[in-house]
Amino acid sequence: MKKLLSVCLTLVLALSLCAGALAEDLHVVALKGPTAMGMVQLMDRVDNGDLKDSGISFNIVSDVSEVPAMVAKGEVDIAAVPANLASVLYNKTSGGVQVLAINTLGVLYIVENGETISSVEDLRGKTIYASGKGATPEYALNYILTANGIDPAKDVTIEWKSEHAECLAAVTTAENGIAMLPQPFVTTAMTKLDTLRVALDLTEEWDKVQEGAENPSGLITGVAIVRAAYAQEHPEEVAAFMENYKTSVEYVTANTEDAAKLIGAYDIVPEAVALKALPECNITFVEGDEMKTKLSGYLQVLFDQDATSVGGTLPADDFYYARPAAN
Numbered sequence: 001m002k003k004l005l006s007v008c009l010t011l012v013l014a015l016s017l018c019a020g021a022l023a024e025d026l027h028v029v030a031l032k033g034p035t036a037m038g039m040v041q042l043m044d045r046v047d048n049g050d051l052k053d054s055g056i057s058f059n060i061v062s063d064v065s066e067v068p069a070m071v072a073k074g075e076v077d078i079a080a081v082p083a084n085l086a087s088v089l090y091n092k093t094s095g096g097v098q099v100l101a102i103n104t105l106g107v108l109y110i111v112e113n114g115e116t117i118s119s120v121e122d123l124r125g126k127t128i129y130a131s132g133k134g135a136t137p138e139y140a141l142n143y144i145l146t147a148n149g150i151d152p153a154k155d156v157t158i159e160w161k162s163e164h165a166e167c168l169a170a171v172t173t174a175e176n177g178i179a180m181l182p183q184p185f186v187t188t189a190m191t192k193l194d195t196l197r198v199a200l201d202l203t204e205e206w207d208k209v210q211e212g213a214e215n216p217s218g219l220i221t222g223v224a225i226v227r228a229a230y231a232q233e234h235p236e237e238v239a240a241f242m243e244n245y246k247t248s249v250e251y252v253t254a255n256t257e258d259a260a261k262l263i264g265a266y267d268i269v270p271e272a273v274a275l276k277a278l279p280e281c282n283i284t285f286v287e288g289d290e291m292k293t294k295l296s297g298y299l300q301v302l303f304d305q306d307a308t309s310v311g312g313t314l315p316a317d318d319f320y321y322a323r324p325a326a327n
Contacts, residue, residue: 025230026237029059029070030080032268034104034183034281035222036060039080040262042248051244055237060266071097077230078241083220084136084309087299090319091311097225098321100242102291103249105282106203106219107183108140111190114176117199120148123178124155129167130180133160139305140219141180144202147209168193182221184269184277191273203282210297217297221282226321235324242287242323249285252278292320 030036043058045051059076061067068089070076080103081089089097116122123145132138138160142152150156161167164185171177172193180202181189190196206219224245231238252259256278263278264271286294302309 025077025234026054026056026241027059027076028056028078028080028241029061029067029076031064031067031082031222032060032062034107034283035080035082036266036268037259037263037274037278037281038103038249038252038283038285039245040248040259040266040268041251042244043266044262045244045248054240054244056241060268068092071225071227074227074229076227078224078226078238080222080224082136083223083295083298084302086223086225087315087319088309088311089225090315091313095316095318096228098228098231098319099291099295100224100226100238100287100321101245102218102220102222102284102286102295103224104220104222105284106140106201106206107221107281108137108180108202108219109183109186109198109280110178110200110202111171111181111186111196112176112178112199113171113174113193113196114178115197116176117178120144120150120200120205124150126178127157127159127174128178128180129159129161129170129174131161131164131167132180134306136221136302136309137180137182139302139309140202140206142305143301144205144209148205164189171196183281184273186280187273187277190276198280201280215293215297217301218294220295220298223295228318231321239323246285249283253283288322292317295320 030039046054046056046058064082064085067079067081071079071089072093086097086099110117130137130141145152145156152158161170164181167179167181168189171179186198203219210216226238256275260271260274260278263269263274299310299314303314
């Protein structure tokens with residue numbers, strides 16, 4: 001009997017070690033900025049030992065160009081990345097990644113050093129300073145302008161700058177200067193120029209355009225992706241991560257002050273900036289059919305303007321992760 005008990009205990013220990021080893025393979029990477037903000041409570045729980053058996057490890061990087069190689073080499077299992085990059089990676093890896101959830105809606109805003117803009121129509125005939133030419137900011141702005149009957153090439157002047165700081169400098173010197181800027185830089189800019197104000201939230205403007213659509217899309221900044229092979233091999237780890245991630249997002253959106261402290265502590269953005277910017281960063285957690293509808297529509301808008309922005313072709317249905325049905 002003792003021998004049998006010893007064998008059983010040995011077997012249980014071996015199985016638990018194997019489970020731990022599988023969980024330890026869950027490596028997560030996020031970018032400094034809004035796409036990492038929703039993860040901070042989960043990061044803190046892991047670091048404090050609240051989820052000591054989860055095996056999750058985090059890495060926060062500042063350069064998005066680092067992520068594709070990390071994913072392709074299998075160094076990362078889950079990554080928080082720009083929405084269009086997820087599509088690019090899907091195409092480059094021949095379906096090797098899937099989207100788990102939308103984690104950040106639009107973070108683009110029209111700001112003004114004046115009081116002349118209260119609608120998209122008010123942008124007609126104006127000069128807009130912006131950065132992100134040839135990338136999603138340009139496509140989003142073009143889409144919203146066009147949907148409101150404004151030709152981006154003829155009815156407005158868009159002066160493209162290489163950095164957000166250049167846009168702010170231009171706005172500062174121009175009378176009633178107007179710029180398109182992302183959060184949390186908007187908050188940083190407003191601390192440097194106290195006459196700057198948010199005139200338009202482009203996420204709201206996108207939603208207005210989509211009102212009445214059968215399958216309304218959304219303006220999306222970031223998503224969480226998973227290596228398809230990892231998701232297939234470790235469905236329980238992925239499911240547990242998603243539940244913990246969702247809990248983290250709910251905490252961050254409901255507890256601004258505490259979340260800002262964590263965001264500062266993890267050097268994502270300074271705490272003071274996070275405290276003001278967090279409510280405007282549109283942190284969210286959208287999965288399943290709603291995710292597919294919003295994201296596929298957004299990628300279609302990008303594809304229609306520049307197919308290379310999504311990797312050449314639109315992703316197939318297997319791009320959109322669906323949780324396995326409960327037994």
